[in-house]
Amino acid sequence: MQDIYLDNAATTYPKPEAVYAAMDRFAREKGGNPGRSGHRRSLQAGREVLRAREAVARLLGVKDPSRVAFTKNATEALNVVIQGVLARGGHAVITSLEHNSVWRPLEAMARREGISYTVVACSREGVLDVSALEEALRPETRLVACTHASNVTGGLMPLGDIAALAERHGIPLLVDAAQTAGRLALAPESEGIQYLAFTGHKELFGPQGTGGLCIAPGCEIEPLLYGGTGSRSESEVQPDFLPDRYESGTLNAWGLAGLRAGVEFVLERGVEEVRRHEEELTGLLLEGLARLPGITVYGPREWERRIGIVSFNLNGFTSSELASRLDEAYGICVRSGLHCSPLAHRTIGTLQNGTVRASFSCMNTAEDVDHLLQALGEIASQ
Ligand SMILES: Cc1ncc(COP(=O)(O)O)c(C=O)c1O
Structure with a gap:
């Protein structure tokens, strides 16, 4: 896997x-x-x-x-x-x-x-x-x-x-x-x-x-x-x-x-290069998520107002069900739940279910994003 x-x-x-x-x-x-x-x-x-x-x-x-x-x-x-x-x-x-x-x-x-x-x-x-x-x-x-x-x-x-x-x-x-x-x-x-x-x-x-x-x-x-x-x-x-x-x-x-x-x-x-790389991966992920049915993405869209952390949910799944499926069936580690920040979840309206969170470092590649999007596409269509 x-x-x-x-x-x-x-x-x-x-x-x-x-x-x-x-x-x-x-x-x-x-x-x-x-x-x-x-x-x-x-x-x-x-x-x-x-x-x-x-x-x-x-x-x-x-x-x-x-x-x-x-x-x-x-x-x-x-x-x-x-x-x-x-x-x-x-x-x-x-x-x-x-x-x-x-x-x-x-x-x-x-x-x-x-x-x-x-x-x-x-x-x-x-x-x-x-x-x-x-x-x-x-x-x-x-x-x-x-x-x-x-x-x-x-x-x-x-x-x-x-x-x-x-x-x-x-x-x-x-x-x-x-x-x-x-x-x-x-x-x-x-x-x-x-x-x-x-x-x-x-x-x-x-x-x-x-x-x-x-x-x-x-x-x-x-x-x-x-x-x-x-x-x-x-x-x-x-x-x-x-x-x-x-x-x-x-x-x-x-x-x-x-x-x-x-x-x-x-x-x-260089921090600028780290940021440029994360911008590329975050852009790919946000574009891909926008094409998938049943996905809600949270937080600002414009790169100037964000970093390489993306929270989302998929209709019909709790955040922990989705994260477990990604880990067990596809070998993809993401975090689910409240991420130690219930105040933030109350703010964005996800206190009940939390969110699935994908977050990048400069070690990640565009293929990692592709694999995540492919896995989510399969799960969403099942
Ligand atoms: C915004 C923010 N503040 C504080 C912390 C706490 O960091 P640490 O676990 O290193 O104490 C975290 C960790 O996730 C965080 O994301």
Whole structure:
């Protein structure tokens, strides 16, 4: 049976060969704990982590690499900011396309600590009206948080307008770039973004268990975790300098060696080329789906407003039935259900059934799209 992977929005597969090789090399040849001991293996491990930090900073447009703090995923990075900024109470504004990694920490803080937050409704097509976001701001609003691109619709948010609005009101902006880091050019500091959360295992092609947070100058907040950093060990208080302030405990250095190789793969290929390739595949898929009977596609159609994530349903099937059929009968991996974003499904009217989601990386080919369309055509005609 064919083996086609179209679930890259969940995690990219396969990774570039260099990623597997870098992790293997780190584990066999370096092996020390970064920043902990003075011997050569520890120093080599520290250098690997620094290389990873420098590569990520270059790709994500962060001038000072020490302003990239590594976490185990985007969820942890989002929690650092949400729990840090709202530690003394206040109000936050988010959109109705957010992932549970933004919604749940806010809801937990609302229940536990009495903070409040407003969810600004996007249209059924997933479009945010920025003036509605402005209306939701209050004197006690401490944070605006929004996803850069929806992991359900693939729709891009009007980030420039949101950043300008947040700046006008003097409110820090947290961007969830889980789906866009590696897919789009970013420059958080010059774009007025104070906090940018990313994950390593999606379009940066690193392994699972890697991710991080880019923090603009002057935006230091309380850490989420306290503990050993290998620095200032004599002190009972957490170091106040970056990245150590946000990196308690031994880092996933094997994973960061792989992340470095993944980021270098993207840098070599170029984000523009990644985007051009995804545009081609997404165009083919959207055109093909439009020709099939009984298919509903969600999210914006124009490429300028989206990324390579396409959600759809087929009449007569639940999303999980269709995804299982594609996997079992055709060897095609796609994701079904709510994709950890019930808010987005409520917005586009698919909360009951969810959607089937096909998502590309630059490892996919036009043949992968053909196979998916052929399989869907057969299923639709049965
Ligand atoms: C938009 C968005 N935010 C956050 C996350 C969480 O990422 P991670 O699982 O790496 O924490 C995801 C993952 O699917 C996502 O798509």
